[in-house]
Amino acid sequence: MIKIPVLRSILLVFVMIFLYRLSFPEEFRKKQSQSEIAGSKEKKNMVVSIIPMPAKLEMKKGSFSLNRQTRILADTELVWEAGYLSDVLHPALGFKMLVEEVASNPSMENVVILRLDPSLSGLEGEGYVLKVEDARIEFEAFKPAGIFYACQSLRQLLPPEIFESSPVPGIEWKVPCLFIEDKPRYEWRGQLFDCCRHFFPKQTVKRAIDLLALHKMNRLHWHLTEDQGWRIEIKRYPKLTEVGAWRTEKNGERYGGFYTQQDIREIVEYAQVRHIMVVPEIEMPGHSSAALAAYPELGCTGGPYKVENSWGVFPDVYCAGNENTFQFIENLLDEVLELFPSPYIHIGGDECPKQRWKECPKCQARIKKENLAHEHELQSYFIKRIDRYLTQKGRRLIGWDEILEGGLAPNAVVQSWRGVKGGIEAARQGHDVIMSPTSHCYLDYSYPSITLERAYSYEPLLEEIPGDKAHHIKGLEGNIWTEHVPNRDRLDFQVYPRLTALSEVAWSPKEKRNLEDFNSRMKTHFRRFEILGVKYGFNELDKYMKNSTVIGHWKAEQMQKEGDVLDWNLTPHIKAPGKYNIIFLYTHGSAAVQIAWAAIFQDQKEIHRDTHSGWSGGNKRDIVYKLKLEKLKPEATYFLKAHLTPHGDTNSNGEIRISREKQ
Numbered sequence: 001m002i003k004i005p006v007l008r009s010i011l012l013v014f015v016m017i018f019l020y021r022l023s024f025p026e027e028f029r030k031k032q033s034q035s036e037i038a039g040s041k042e043k044k045n046m047v048v049s050i051i052p053m054p055a056k057l058e059m060k061k062g063s064f065s066l067n068r069q070t071r072i073l074a075d076t077e078l079v080w081e082a083g084y085l086s087d088v089l090h091p092a093l094g095f096k097m098l099v100e101e102v103a104s105n106p107s108m109e110n111v112v113i114l115r116l117d118p119s120l121s122g123l124e125g126e127g128y129v130l131k132v133e134d135a136r137i138e139f140e141a142f143k144p145a146g147i148f149y150a151c152q153s154l155r156q157l158l159p160p161e162i163f164e165s166s167p168v169p170g171i172e173w174k175v176p177c178l179f180i181e182d183k184p185r186y187e188w189r190g191q192l193f194d195c196c197r198h199f200f201p202k203q204t205v206k207r208a209i210d211l212l213a214l215h216k217m218n219r220l221h222w223h224l225t226e227d228q229g230w231r232i233e234i235k236r237y238p239k240l241t242e243v244g245a246w247r248t249e250k251n252g253e254r255y256g257g258f259y260t261q262q263d264i265r266e267i268v269e270y271a272q273v274r275h276i277m278v279v280p281e282i283e284m285p286g287h288s289s290a291a292l293a294a295y296p297e298l299g300c301t302g303g304p305y306k307v308e309n310s311w312g313v314f315p316d317v318y319c320a321g322n323e324n325t326f327q328f329i330e331n332l333l334d335e336v337l338e339l340f341p342s343p344y345i346h347i348g349g350d351e352c353p354k355q356r357w358k359e360c361p362k363c364q365a366r367i368k369k370e371n372l373a374h375e376h377e378l379q380s381y382f383i384k385r386i387d388r389y390l391t392q393k394g395r396r397l398i399g400w401d402e403i404l405e406g407g408l409a410p411n412a413v414v415q416s417w418r419g420v421k422g423g424i425e426a427a428r429q430g431h432d433v434i435m436s437p438t439s440h441c442y443l444d445y446s447y448p449s450i451t452l453e454r455a456y457s458y459e460p461l462l463e464e465i466p467g468d469k470a471h472h473i474k475g476l477e478g479n480i481w482t483e484h485v486p487n488r489d490r491l492d493f494q495v496y497p498r499l500t501a502l503s504e505v506a507w508s509p510k511e512k513r514n515l516e517d518f519n520s521r522m523k524t525h526f527r528r529f530e531i532l533g534v535k536y537g538f539n540e541l542d543k544y545m546k547n548s549t550v551i552g553h554w555k556a557e558q559m560q561k562e563g564d565v566l567d568w569n570l571t572p573h574i575k576a577p578g579k580y581n582i583i584f585l586y587t588h589g590s591a592a593v594q595i596a597w598a599a600i601f602q603d604q605k606e607i608h609r610d611t612h613s614g615w616s617g618g619n620k621r622d623i624v625y626k627l628k629l630e631k632l633k634p635e636a637t638y639f640l641k642a643h644l645t646p647h648g649d650t651n652s653n654g655e656i657r658i659s660r661e662k663q
């Protein structure tokens, strides 16, 4: 029996909790997960997992049910956004919400109202208010981009099945009642997409744009020219794509492709309506082998040159002493400017070796004539000249942080990649800066090098940047270079979910960032990815490292420059038949190691071999070798053999681990 006073005090506690919730809804929420259930009696599917996390979110009681009768009412300026919302929800809903272009009537029920409000200028160009009530949903913003981002939030407020491409029966399309007021921290939230090292079809680029939109990102930095391929059609210089878009791979196969001007217009428009600016990157003066292969007269030596089929930095670059080089670049930029309305044009400017310029009479004559101190100033001359040209045409030049060397035009924007020093220096000098340091933002790096947590921990605003220069930090980009990204699946694997983490870094207020909460929202987000067919990556090594033990090492003194087969005793580690994972984990030294194959030997006889190319250094790739032992032979000796080649010098050290797959 519970006595009355006890009951009374229990009741009192409940009343106090209720009052506490009413008075401090925000604090209460923090104690729970932000993916809280709206109203404790609501169903499990009412969790809120919006990524990036909105600046302000208040849960309310109740929910809105979306059904066949739900209509979208939109201001005239928002008809595209309204149509987009209807279209994007249509496949999973199985019905299309009707869009009505009307001055909204707040007394209407079962409607989604999209409205611009001039009094919301505080939300700037991309902010929005999203109100979900039992009877209606309202989006309000100062500009259409804000309404578009409210659409993205609404998609994420619905059950993840809303991302299905065909009708999902038996789902209640409920949206929890809430209030969101949201705007981005940074105006530049981008992805660099290298379509040169590997070529990606138009559909893949559009898909990348859709995924950016889902994450409220707004820049596609499209890397279109490289040593290994020229990917943009230039009508005046047809050989750029006839010759420059194709390379002969080491196995003799022809590889390549390019985007026609029509393709580019289509992609730029596709992005534009999704409030994404496409910024083209046309590399100069380095990384220009493909252009030189097409027009060898623009190089210092006159060639012949080839479209490169290996990765790295190549000595042949545009001749900076030749007037024709500048004529050529200006002419092709004219076509680029036609195609891309972006106020910004990226011209690369990174990794330009100076040896050809040192030996070239024309380049040396230019240095003399322009009174330049050395080849670095010649590079600065080159960039400044192109900057003048772009400025004259009303555009702004962006370049990698190397463009700071030897002085820089005031209008230019610097993208910091070699760490953050370039970004700090550029901001101090008063240049606008885009941050994409290799330490956090290089999505082509392996997961052990840049984990999801590490990407999430990135903070673009550093203490070293003086307060009055902080506004120069415009935001960030996640970069996907595609040397080792041959197809869409690999692209997905490298980019997501790390770009998801960076989207929150770029959008959400710093104080709203919380790893634990992000991880809990990611559970729903992974489900969205699975439905969308995004083959996201994970820390693959974690899986193999679990329960692994060290079986031995490779040491600098064992390394042969041209590579060698090494062996390690496995006998103490082989206790049962099964599948074994062998992990080659670089630990220290200046050289990475390349692994060609690994094999298991039983009493000197090879049992099984895994042949694939692995790379283990600061960056690690495909370093797990899977070996099968069908039958255990008692008393036998087991050995592991592997072919290791150090990269650069021979100073490579690492450990080798083994784990056995669970049956």
Ligand SMILES: [Zn+2]
Pocket (backbone or CB within 6 Å): 299, 300, 318, 319, 320, 321, 322, 356, 357, 360, 361, 362, 363
């Ligand atoms: Zn030259």
